[in-house]
Amino acid sequence: MEFFRRADPRPARLGILPGTFNPPTRAHLELAEAALRFVDEALIVMPRRLPHKDYEGVGFEGRLRMLECLTAGRPRYSLAATGRGLFIDIARECRSAYGAGVRLHLVCGRDAAERAMNWNYGQPGAFEEQLREFEMLVASRSGTFAIPDRFRERIHNLELPAESDAISATDVRDRIRRGQPWEHLVPGEIAPLVRELYGG
Numbered sequence: 001m002e003f004f005r006r007a008d009p010r011p012a013r014l015g016i017l018p019g020t021f022n023p024p025t026r027a028h029l030e031l032a033e034a035a036l037r038f039v040d041e042a043l044i045v046m047p048r049r050l051p052h053k054d055y056e057g058v059g060f061e062g063r064l065r066m067l068e069c070l071t072a073g074r075p076r077y078s079l080a081a082t083g084r085g086l087f088i089d090i091a092r093e094c095r096s097a098y099g100a101g102v103r104l105h106l107v108c109g110r111d112a113a114e115r116a117m118n119w120n121y122g123q124p125g126a127f128e129e130q131l132r133e134f135e136m137l138v139a140s141r142s143g144t145f146a147i148p149d150r151f152r153e154r155i156h157n158l159e160l161p162a163e164s165d166a167i168s169a170t171d172v173r174d175r176i177r178r179g180q181p182w183e184h185l186v187p188g189e190i191a192p193l194v195r196e197l198y199g200g
Contacts, residue, residue, distance in 0.1 A: 002082075017083070023066055026187055057173070
């Protein structure tokens with residue numbers, strides 16, 4: 001894991017928000033802010049390489065510029081890149097970087113949590129084993145995540161503003177292509193960079 005910004009002091013509870021951020025949106029920021037009600041630090045993590053495809057359009061360096069701008073004025077935010085993609089791999093990188101005593105919380109939306117829970121890891125009980133290494137904070141996105149009873153001590157729901165459901169990076173890119181208003185969907189401080197990088 002390569003860090004570009006680290007919050008200080010080291011946290012007792014770390015929220016880990018992985019994503020491709022193409023571009024970062026208000027929903028991403030609201031997700032991180034919601035997590036900070038439960039954790040001490042929000043670590044935004046972007047993969048250096050995507051597991052099943054190449055970066056299209058704005059590449060890693062451009063997205064990193066936007067995230068550096070977004071985190072610059074937020075002292076409880078850290079920013080890093082990873083060479084891995086699965087939650088368990090990212091959690092283990094964070095464990096190595098932050099130490100054994102830190103409680104790790106993977107932060108994601110309902111859809112990502114459902115994918116992680118139902119993924120075929122090649123062995124029975126793999127997801128349950130992973131939850132021994134990290135907890136999850138799952139945001140309501142087009143519905144609240146239904147936590148199975150056996151996971152209730154390790155998975156927790158996050159409430160986001162209802163309007164966050166309608167915000168997506170895909171919609172931002174589509175609006176830019178169509179010449180429609182998009183600025184209200186991204187944090188204000190990165191709007192000039194989004195315009196520069198995406199041609200909006």
